[in-house]
Amino acid sequence: MSASPSPADRSESACTGADIRLEHVSVAFGEHRIVSDINLHVAAGEFVCLLGPSGCGKSTLLNLVAGFLPATSGKVSVGGRPVHGPGRDRGVVFQSTEALFPWLTVQENVEYGPRMCGVPRSTRADAARRYLELVGLGHAGSRMPGELSGGMRQRAQIARVLVNEPSVVLMDEPFGALDAQTREVMQVEVDRIWRATRPTILFITHDIWEAILLGDRIITMTAGPDATFKTVAPVSIPRPRELTAPAALELYRDLREDIASEVRRTLQAQGLVREGLVREGSARDAAA
């Protein structure tokens, strides 16, 4: 299945993003075929969430766009330029809350990218302060990472990515290590920051509600090997979103069943469960 935004999905407001394009992309590690014939177009400034069973190849796709991994076949481009390796136009937010340099202050961590690019001291300090303010850490620049909570560290990591003003932000389960309450706060923050800065975002999550809260489109993947896209769901609920809206509940049920059916298929193929012995809810719980 191929995934492209309709013209109506594209925002009219100012955006700093670049589009992402994957054309007939496949990845194999030796004999192991991971993803197959993936076609994806993420419009400039669009927020796309990727959901799928564990091990289906979500991070693999994100790593292709980040330039950490070459495609076995097919083309990957960002802003019309082929991706041959990592670049400053793409920022990656990892799951780990340990991604900051522990020997630098929060402010120095955020200044690190611009410093490496030779940005003068006062300019980069101003930029770092601005992005720390944006993520709600204006007061914490002089602290060391070890003095921050997990949620604060994840905000600092986001500031450290955004200060480079990337046109594409790649987020791989960025809130996976956070507790439920902090996670909710971070979801609202990311929605706010994205609307303020409008980069293109590719966001991987296992949390269906998180995807509904954030995505312009939600793409589900089949279980591997040879995984591909299963469903592409545009989310038309106005932002900031209310997850109690009937449209959100309906979308949640559809996506949950979509992924649960893939999880059930994999478990059955592996002989881990037999038809009739799988509780309906158990595979669903595994997917969510």
Ligand SMILES: Nc1ncnc2c1ncn2[C@@H]1O[C@H](COP(=O)(O)OP(=O)(O)OP(=O)(O)O)[C@@H](O)[C@H]1O
């Ligand atoms: N460098 C590698 N060498 C060999 N196999 C790999 C490599 N990286 C990933 N894989 C395999 O590719 C498959 C997809 O991995 P990937 O990390 O993309 O899955 P995922 O969908 O992100 O899973 P999760 O939801 O658990 O993070 C897995 O079977 C994994 O074992």
Ligand SMILES: [Mg+2]
């Ligand atoms: Mg992953």
